[in-house]
Amino acid sequence: xxxxxxxxxxxxxxxxxxxxxxxxxxxxxxxxxxxxxxxxxxxxxxxxxxxxxxxxxxxxxxxxxxxxxxxxxxxxxxxxxxxxxxxxxxxxxxxxxxxxxxxxxxxxxxxxxxxxxxxxxxxxxxxxxxxxxxxxxxxxxxxxxxxxxxxxxxxxxxxxxxxxxxxxxxxxxxxxxxxxxxxxxxxxxxxxxxxxxxxxxxxxxxxxxxxxxxxxxxxxxxxxxxxxxxxxxxxxxxxxxxxxxxxxxxxxxxxxxxxxxxxxxxxxxxxxxxxxxxxxxxxxxxxxxxxxxxxxxxxxxxxxxxxxxxxxxxxxxxxxxxxxxxxxxxxxxxxxxxxxxxxxxxxxxxxxxxxxxxxxxxxxxxxxxxxxxxx
Numbered sequence: 542x543x544x545x546x547x548x549x550x551x552x553x554x555x556x557x558x559x560x561x562x563x564x565x566x567x568x569x570x571x572x573x574x575x576x577x578x579x580x581x582x583x584x585x586x587x588x589x590x591x592x593x594x595x596x597x598x599x600x601x602x603x604x605x606x607x608x609x610x611x612x613x614x615x616x617x618x619x620x621x622x623x624x625x626x627x628x629x630x631x632x633x634x635x636x637x638x639x640x641x642x643x644x645x646x647x648x649x650x651x652x653x654x655x656x657x658x659x660x661x662x663x664x665x666x667x668x669x670x671x672x673x674x675x676x677x678x679x680x681x682x683x684x685x686x687x688x689x690x691x692x693x694x695x696x697x698x699x700x701x702x703x704x705x706x707x708x709x710x711x712x713x714x715x716x717x718x719x720x721x722x723x724x725x726x727x728x729x730x731x732x733x734x735x736x737x738x739x740x741x742x743x744x745x746x747x748x749x750x751x752x753x754x755x756x757x758x759x760x761x762x763x764x765x766x767x768x769x770x771x772x773x774x775x776x777x778x779x780x781x782x783x784x785x786x787x788x789x790x791x792x793x794x795x796x797x798x799x800x801x802x803x804x805x806x807x808x809x810x811x812x813x814x815x816x817x818x819x820x821x822x823x824x825x826x827x828x829x830x831x832x833x834x835x836x837x838x839x840x841x842x843x844x845x846x847x848x849x850x851x852x853x854x855x856x857x858x859x860x861x862x863x864x865x866x867x868x869x870x871x872x873x874x875x876x877x878x879x880x881x882x883x884x885x886x887x888x889x890x891x892x893x894x895x896x897x898x899x900x901x902x903x904x905x906x907x908x909x910x911x912x913x914x915x916x
Contacts, residue, residue: 555596562627563592569623570616584619587612591627598634603643606631610651617658617677625651625678629686636690637697648683730773738766761804768800790824791851794831798849801835807846808835814853823910826886827851827860833879834862834906843867844903854912857892861907868898883908 566588591612598605606628613625628651635644655674660667741763748755772789794810801808831849838847844866852859880896883906887894892910899905 551599552596555599558630559593559596561592562595562630563589566592566623566626570621581619584616584621587616587619588621588623591616591625595627595630595634598631599638602631602635602638603640606635606640606644606647610647610654613651613677614654614658617655617674618661620662622673622677624676625655628678629682632683632686633690636687637694639694641687641691644687648687651678652680652683734766734769734773738763738770741766757805764800764803789828790821791819791827792824793828794849794851797828797831797835801839801847804839806835806839806844809846809848811848811850812853813850816853817912819858819912822890823858823912826890826892826910827858827908829886830860830883830906830908831862833883837879838862838864838866838904841866856913857909857911859907859909861905863899863903863905865903868902868904 567585570585570588591609594605594608594612609625609627609631613628616623632644632648635647652674655677656667656670659670659673659677741759744759745755745763748759798808798810835847835849838844844864847862847864850859850861850863852861883896884894887908887910890910892908895905895907897905
């Protein structure tokens with residue numbers, strides 16, 4: 542919205558300047574003694590056109606430079622001794638846009654063409670023609686207009702360079718912070734997770750060697766340790782800007798449901814709607830919602846079944862996880878870290894999240910994430 546406002550303001554300012562210059566040229570032209578001949582009408586038209594074309598000086602500085610120059614030569618040839626004010630504005634705009642060589646060449650041509658235009662208007666004295674041309678386009682004003690455009694161009698370039706330097710510094714600080722977090726995670730979590738995974742695998746191996754039945758809880762610990770190690774590696778690689786391992790997304794949701802069934806939860810996955818590509822951030826968020834929800838079901842809900850439903854809609858992706866656990870209707874859920882994390886992820890993408898007990902018993906987590914099909 543702010544860009545639109547600035548665009549409107551710039552357009553109004555451009556047209557105001559163009560209209561003001563055109564009005565000044567016409568007033569100066571009308572102050573002279575001219576009859577209503579066709580040649581004079583052409584001169585008035587050129588005066589107005591030379592001023593109004595300045596409205597496009599930012600978008601097309603070189604064409605505007607050419608048009609204002611031709612108009613100035615034209616109304617000089619028609620007998621209008623009016624300063625080439627519009628051309629000075631065009632010189633300023635062209636130099637500001639970086640077209641210095643073209644501007645110099647056009648200005649040299651203008652300085653040569655104006656005396657010829659004065660001669661064509663009916664002046665027979667060459668000195669008088671050069672004097673009229675010099676009055677229409679003073680060399681000092683021409684140099685001043687070009688110098689002003691060049692000064693502003695240099696100032697804008699320095700401002701852009703300063704902004705780019707600030708962005709690079711901020712990006713560098715962010716990279717350093719990501720690396721620091723990666724090191725902290727590696728030092729604090731990798732060792733403990735590795736111990737859990739190794740101990741669980743040893744326990745499973747010993748039980749199988751003895752011919753004993755491996756408890757489901759021990760198998761779940763073993764699988765959770767492996768998954769935690771994979772997740773930690775993926776997180777560390779993402780923090781280090783390593784794109785060799787793709788992040789988890791919608792394609793990995795069936796694996797979550799399969800692992801939930803492996804620990805004794807009757808989990809089912811349903812996918813509805815016409816499947817289409819969704820942004821990677823939406824896919825990651827859905828994966829995390831399903832992962833956190835099934836983890837909570839297994840740890841806290843005392844549930845026997847859970848259903849995961851993903852609904853592809855034209856402008857959104859909806860996900861819903863239901864369980865038949867012990868949550869009762871009317872009791873507010875305790876906002877733990879997992880629920881807060883889900884809500885933050887969904888809100889960051891402009892979506893909505895609902896997490897509450899169901900009337901018929903159990904708990905529901907439902908999220909709707911907008912999907913822009915045009916992006």
